[in-house]
Amino acid sequence: MRMTASLVAAAAALCTAYTASAADISGAGATFPYPIYSKWADAYKKETGDSLNYQSIGSGGGIKQIQSKTVTFGASDMPLTAEQLEKDGMIQFPTVMGGVVPVVNLDGIKPGELVIDSNTLADIYLGKITKWNDPALAKLNPSAKLPNQAIAVAYRSDGSGTTFVFTEYLSKVNPEWKTKVGANTSVQWPVGIGGKGNEGVAGTVTNTKGAIGYVEYAYVKQNKMTYMRMINRDGKAVEPGSKAVQAAAAGADWAGTPGMAVIITNAPGELSWPMASATFIIMYKQPQDPAASAAALKFFDWAYSKGDAMAEELDYVPMPDNVVGLIKKVWADQIKAKM
16 A cells, blocks of 8 residues: 555654654663663563663762753652652652662672671771771671771762762761761761762772772672671661661651652661662653653552562662552652653
8 A cells, every 4th residue: 555645744743752752751860770770771661662871970960861851751769858849849759768788898898708797887987997907897897807008988979879878877876977977868978089989989988998888789699799797777787688677667657758768778677777778860840851751650650560579689689569559649640741
């Protein structure tokens, strides 16, 4: 059957519009979930042909980009308050949960061999503990051969949700930290050297003898880094990983927290990882480009339905089914974009 010139033109226009819509699915922000977002994006493109462009620039950058409307969605490990969301006409929802983990570079020390508690970790980052054989570390690790070596402190130089999780936890458990440094995506660090992104801190620690840093657990696994166990709120030394994050999130009240802004650091429970966190997506209720927002929601809908196993492979914890149900209700009720 022959097509008329007008039909050919209409078909070409539809193809162009579809391609542009797919290309417009853009996001930016947290490096914490970048490994799983990247894995999801690859699988999604193979299944649907649609691409997702995610810039791993840190939570602070992601918040700025969505506020300036240069991306379809922002991503942050620091949830915005309900007041902030209402003021800007935005919603947020969690995608996965994970853990922030202290990592070190010490000759002869194996992953998980050393243990640290909250006050000792705070004192290292406050510059009060400067050597690896300090009595506080030696008391926690009586069987370890701790060297008389300077501690090289590494931190995030960019606006970072991973930093928010780290500093929010220390602010909860250490009054001096709360007073002198506080909790935010970017703080005035008392000591240390900065690295950009989880990738940057992982690289700094890997390349610096005597270093300590903090990164999301997926980066620990990918880079085969030497992590530390942590003493949690119940006084138990715990290993990082999905089970410890699940334990920390067990009592989270997603439905009852305005803006779903749940923070799960320093959670109770013998198995709970102390620096556990969800990571969030931020979108406009009335987007400038409804088609792009609809395409983004379609991607996250797919991720909730088919992405759990991929998340678990990287030791992220998928959101429970009841929470996904709450999220989809928020989409339906508040976002003006049809999937």
